[in-house]
Amino acid sequence: MIHTPVSSRTKLDDVGTTIFSVIGELSSRYKAINLSQGAPNFACDSELIKGVTRAMENNHNQYAVMTGYGLLRERIAEKIQNVYGRSYDVEREILVTASASQGIYSTISALVHPGDEVIYFEPSFDSYAPIVRLQGAKAIPLKLQAPDFGINWDEVRATITSKTKMIIINTPHNPTGQVLSQADLDELAAITRNTDIVILSDEVYEHIVFDDKPHCGMATHSELAARSVIISSFGKTFHVTGWRVGYCVAPQALMDEVVKVHQFLMFSADTPMQYAFAEYMKDPQTYLHLAKFYQHKRDLMISSLADSPFELIPSSGSFFLLASYGHLSQEKDSDVVTRLIKEQGVATIPLSAFYTDGTDNKVIRLSFAKDDATIIAGAQALCRARFD
Numbered sequence: 418m419i420h421t422p423v424s425s426r427t428k429l430d431d432v433g434t435t436i437f438s439v440i441g442e443l444s445s446r447y448k449a450i451n452l453s454q455g456a457p458n459f460a461c462d463s464e465l466i467k468g469v470t471r472a473m474e475n476n477h478n479q480y481a482v483m484t485g486y487g488l489l490r491e492r493i494a495e496k497i498q499n500v501y502g503r504s505y506d507v508e509r510e511i512l513v514t515a516s517a518s519q520g521i522y523s524t525i526s527a528l529v530h531p532g533d534e535v536i537y538f539e540p541s542f543d544s545y546a547p548i549v550r551l552q553g554a555k556a557i558p559l560k561l562q563a564p565d566f567g568i569n570w571d572e573v574r575a576t577i578t579s580k581t582k583m584i585i586i587n588t589p590h591n592p593t594g595q596v597l598s599q600a601d602l603d604e605l606a607a608i609t610r611n612t613d614i615v616i617l618s619d620e621v622y623e624h625i626v627f628d629d630k631p632h633c634g635m636a637t638h639s640e641l642a643a644r645s646v647i648i649s650s651f652g653k654t655f656h657v658t659g660w661r662v663g664y665c666v667a668p669q670a671l672m673d674e675v676v677k678v679h680q681f682l683m684f685s686a687d688t689p690m691q692y693a694f695a696e697y698m699k700d701p702q703t704y705l706h707l708a709k710f711y712q713h714k715r716d717l718m719i720s721s722l723a724d725s726p727f728e729l730i731p732s733s734g735s736f737f738l739l740a741s742y743g744h745l746s747q748e749k750d751s752d753v754v755t756r757l758i759k760e761q762g763v764a765t766i767p768l769s770a771f772y773t774d775g776t777d778n779k780v781i782r783l784s785f786a787k788d789d790a791t792i793i794a795g796a797q798a799l800c801r802a803r804f805d
């Protein structure tokens with residue numbers, strides 16, 4: 418019997434293989450030094466691995482409590498209290514998720530309805546807009562203006578309509594390395610005052626803010642905290658992006674809705690990892706040392722690129738650095754990235770990949786979440802780059 422193939426109408430017609438897979442494949446074909454991915458190439462603390470192993474050996478291998486292992490939720494609450502001075506109810510306002518990505522999905526899916534509008538900023542992490550569109554809602558990108566990639570709050574004000582349900586913030590920012598200031602938070606608070614707009618605040622790089630500056634997250638601001646779902650990632654904080662554990666915090670009315678989606682999407686995050694994180698976070702230095710750790714890597718990358726043809730855009734947080742070549746050439750950024758892999762053996766990401774309309778600022782993104790030898794070797798390869 419001949420079976421006709423089943424066809425199905427796509428919900429995401431313009432979504433294909435991500436640039437990260439394309440560059441990753443090309444990079445491994447040419448054995449390039451990989452500065453493209455946001456995943457560390459160095460080991461996590463062996464204490465964490467021992468913690469997971471211990472949890473498995475102690476039989477913590479079944480479903481965790483749906484909202485997360487209790488001690489881990491307590492540790493998260495303690496951390497937010499100590500670092501940002503805000504208290505969240507351990508039982509009702511903290512949710513452990515299977516990665517920040519799942520927290521983002523659950524939040525948008527729970528709170529955004531068909532016909533709603535969601536404002537976000539480009540260049541942007543790739544998942545926001547497709548998730549919004551999957552809800553039958555409209556994703557509205559506003560452009561961060563090069564070279565400092567700050568938010569134009571007047572433009573935000575002018576874009577808000579009665580349909581605006583959510584504004585997505587990401588600080589520290591992937592891919593630009595920019596961070597919001599107290600003045601930005603005050604602008605956001607003023608713009609959203611007396612509205613029902615929810616802030617989804619992606620703060621996965623919350624512990625990676627440089628030059629002794631504070632992280633201006635939503636939990637530091639009473640008015641914004643009251644309308645925000647804040648997302649974080651243990652993967653980013655503890656160098657274990659493959660373990661897929663993160664968390665969200667939000668006022669109870671918002672969290673009640675997010676939990677409804679989470680329970681059917683994941684039910685609960687990986688149990689042994691949650692035990693290990695709870696034990697490990699007992700010492701706050703495990704996350705508080707991160708800014709210094711990555712600042713050394715940022716500075717090493719900057720000094721190693723001193724003789725490169727690129728102009729570097731200052732990075733204030735995250736583990737990304739932007740490098741511009743627009744003063745030398747008008748070559749497409751994706752062509753430059755391909756050429757750098759093939760000719761110099763170093764992989765980066767074209768900034769145009771972070772825009773829905775492919776805006777090309779003649780900028781590439783470098784990741785310094787790498788061991789020092791890789792940073793130096795990658796920078797040396799970039800120093801050999803030629804533009805005609």
Ligand SMILES: Cc1ncc(COP(=O)(O)O)c(C=O)c1O
Nearest residue numbers: 455516517518542591650652663
């Ligand atoms: C801004 C931003 N948000 C979310 C994520 C996803 O984090 P996770 O690996 O915990 O899903 C990333 C990962 O690159 C990111 O850069």
